[in-house]
Amino acid sequence: MTKKAAPKVGRHVLWFSWKLVTFFCIAFSLVALFRLHLRYDISSSAVSRTRSRIHYDGPAKIAFLFLARRELPLDFLWGSFFEIADVENFSIFIHSAPGFVFDELTTRSKFFYGRQLSNSIQVAWGESSMIAAERLLLETALEDPANQRFVLLSDSCVPIYNFSYVYKYLMASPRSFVDSFLDRKESRYNPKMSPTIPKGKWRKGSQWITLIRRHAEVIVDDEIIFPVFKKCCKVGMPVKLSVSVTDPSLVPTTPTFRCTQGKDEYVRLYPSESFITAEVLKAKKLQKQHNCIPDEHYVQTLLAMSELEGELERRTLTYTQWNLSTTGNQNWHPLTFSYANAGPQQIKEIKSINHVYYETEFRTEWCRSNSIIVPCFLFARKFSRGAAMRLLSEGIVGTFDTSTLLDQSS
Numbered sequence: 001m002t003k004k005a006a007p008k009v010g011r012h013v014l015w016f017s018w019k020l021v022t023f024f025c026i027a028f029s030l031v032a033l034f035r036l037h038l039r040y041d042i043s044s045s046a047v048s049r050t051r052s053r054i055h056y057d058g059p060a061k062i063a064f065l066f067l068a069r070r071e072l073p074l075d076f077l078w079g080s081f082f083e084i085a086d087v088e089n090f091s092i093f094i095h096s097a098p099g100f101v102f103d104e105l106t107t108r109s110k111f112f113y114g115r116q117l118s119n120s121i122q123v124a125w126g127e128s129s130m131i132a133a134e135r136l137l138l139e140t141a142l143e144d145p146a147n148q149r150f151v152l153l154s155d156s157c158v159p160i161y162n163f164s165y166v167y168k169y170l171m172a173s174p175r176s177f178v179d180s181f182l183d184r185k186e187s188r189y190n191p192k193m194s195p196t197i198p199k200g201k202w203r204k205g206s207q208w209i210t211l212i213r214r215h216a217e218v219i220v221d222d223e224i225i226f227p228v229f230k231k232c233c234k235v236g237m238p239v240k241l242s243v244s245v246t247d248p249s250l251v252p253t254t255p256t257f258r259c260t261q262g263k264d265e266y267v268r269l270y271p272s273e274s275f276i277t278a279e280v281l282k283a284k285k286l287q288k289q290h291n292c293i294p295d296e297h298y299v300q301t302l303l304a305m306s307e308l309e310g311e312l313e314r315r316t317l318t319y320t321q322w323n324l325s326t327t328g329n330q331n332w333h334p335l336t337f338s339y340a341n342a343g344p345q346q347i348k349e350i351k352s353i354n355h356v357y358y359e360t361e362f363r364t365e366w367c368r369s370n371s372i373i374v375p376c377f378l379f380a381r382k383f384s385r386g387a388a389m390r391l392l393s394e395g396i397v398g399t400f401d402t403s404t405l406l407d408q409s410s
Helices: 003-051 075-083 128-141 163-171 213-220 227-232 273-290 296-306 346-351 386-391
Strands: 061-067 090-095 147-154 210-214 256-257 266-268 318-321 354-360 363-366 378-383
Touching: 061 163, 075 346, 075 386, 090 128, 128 147, 128 213, 128 227, 128 266, 128 296, 147 213, 147 378, 210 213, 227 296, 296 354
Parallel strands: 061 090, 061 147, 318 378
Antiparallel strands: 147 210, 256 266, 354 363
């Protein structure tokens, strides 16, 4: 009987040894994964640390970053704007359609020759490609340590002051200008973003931002928030509904209707009010799903999550005139300035604005630069060629006395 106990002890030792080996294998794998992850984090932030260590003592530049569909239709106005500037105080970068080249055949201003990005991508409105293009512009501009301010502009933007005023305005402030607020009335936040992006950090604002260098680096080096936006933040696709009627007896109860592309417009072809109402509400609900518009949320949310809101002037420097005639702010869209409504009086009214009220936060943002109350806007959109020509011909964008406006003392 005692001789039979030995195999049991042997099997017990073997089983214990196998468990011990398994435990060490798992532990070794976890340690290896942790070291790999740590090495990845270190390598991904190495470029940022290298940039941060660069000390620059020369003239600070403003990097003008243009998001263009193709060419720059208002290049003649911007050419006049840059003509009276010191070339050591600015740089220009353009994200245009892939393959488009700015040269003497495609632009009327020498300042834009060869300023297109070589790695541009195809951009679709309302998709993550828009913020990917912004990140490419910032990444390229950051390669020059002289660039200390970064202004994002559309191809329909115009300056409403001369370069000297813009330069002193931006350099006098140590803050970024980012329109950022909490909109309690909208439902664009996608719960699938949690826990990476908590709802309490979700922000909304204008796409047109002006950044200090450190904040530009935060955006370019982000590898956590951007992938979530790319996956979860999309514009809701229009819903097309159609019910074919083959049996005349079904006509009173089964209508056919269509949803017009891009609009909440429904055309009823057969009478059935209750059915139409229910289906329209259903269609509208479907259209709102994932209706996020990344360029109105990404930078604002990223900076909020990075605990940098205290370093911002939470407003944009680019004026937009919105069409408020439609019902509900979801149908608002920017109006285009034409030759007729881009005169001295209209520009004077824009320049006189010195505060912005955010209804959803019950917050009034007084426009400051270096603690001094200043006009809110340096740029405006959307301007037609005719409107830009009027600004230039009437000298509306001309010389401006900045000697007393931006005193370095508060």
